[in-house]
C-alpha cells in the first residue's frame with residue numbers, strides 16, 4: 305500500500321518534469337534514534353525514496369538499496385551518527401552500489417525485525433524514509449522491574465529483610481483492603497482486611513484478568529513468607545513525544561520531549577524511594593530515552609507491566625506567558 309503510494313508519487317514527479325526532481329531525490333539529513341526497545345534510522349530527502357531491504361542473519365545486518373539517489377555528504381554522516389552504546393546498531397556502511405543506487409548496510413548487535421516505512425512531508429520535515437529496528441528477542445519489562453528490585457540492598461540483606469520496622473511486619477495493601485471491604489459480608493469486620501500472606505501476591509483490580517502475580521518472594525533468604533512476600537506498586541510514567549516528535553517548542557528552543565523526560569526521571573527517583581505499607585513502589589517509563597513511541601504502544605507497555613497507575617507527562621505550550629500550573 306505504502307509502496308504503491310510511493311510509486312504514484314514517483315510517476316507524478318516525473319510527469320511534472322521538474323529538472324531537480326527528475327534526476328531523483330537528494331538526501332538532506334539523516335538521524336539515528338537509539339533506544340533499547342528499537343533503534344530508528346531516518347533519512348530525510350527532498351523527494352520520496354524507494355528502498356528495498358533484506359535482513360541477513362549471519363552476521364546480523366540489514367542491507368538496504370535506495371534507488372534514484374547518489375551518495376552525498378549528508379548520507380555519509382550516517383556512519384558517524386551511530387553511537388557505540390546503541391543497543392541495536394553496531395555500525396552503518398554506505399556506498400554507491402550502482403550509478404543511481406546507494407547501498408546502506410546496517411550492522412546489528414543481534415537479530416532484528418525491521419519495519420521500513422516512508423512519511424510524507426509534515427511541518428518542518430520533508431520526505432522521510434524510516435527504518436525501525438526491533439530486537440527479535442525483546443526484553444520483558446515486568447521481569448526487568450522485578451530483577452531490578454531483587455538487586456536492591458534491602459532485599460539482598462537478610463538482616464534488613466528479617467527485621468523490618470513494626471509497620472512492615474504486616475504490610476497492608478490499601479487497594480486490596482478496599483476490595484476486601486467491598487466484597488466482604490457486612491458481619492465481618494472490614495477493618496481487618498485480608499489475612500496476612502494472602503494479599504501479598506494478589507494483583508490489583510486494574511490488572512484483573514491477568515494470571516500473573518507480581519509478588520516477589522524472597523523466601524530463599526528468609527523463613528517467613530508472610531513478612532517477606534511483597535508486591536511492587538508499579539506506576540507507569542509516560543513522557544510525551546520523543547524522537548522525531550519534539551512536542552511543543554519554547555521561544556528559547558526548549559523542547560517539550562526533553563522537559564518531560566527529565567521530569568519523568570526525577571519522578572522515577574521519588575517513586576522508587578517510596579513504599580506504601582511495606583510494598584515498594586517502582587516507576588516504569590514508557591520511554592527512557594529520546595525516541596518516538598506511538599500512543600497505542602504507550603498504553604500496551606503500561607499494561608504489560610500491569611501498572612497500577614498510568615501518568616502521562618506533557619509540558620504544553622500556550623500563546624501567552626501568563627498561564628501557570630499543570631494540565632492533567
Ligand SMILES: [Zn+2]
Pocket residue numbers: 544545551552560617618619620
Ligand atoms: Zn505534549
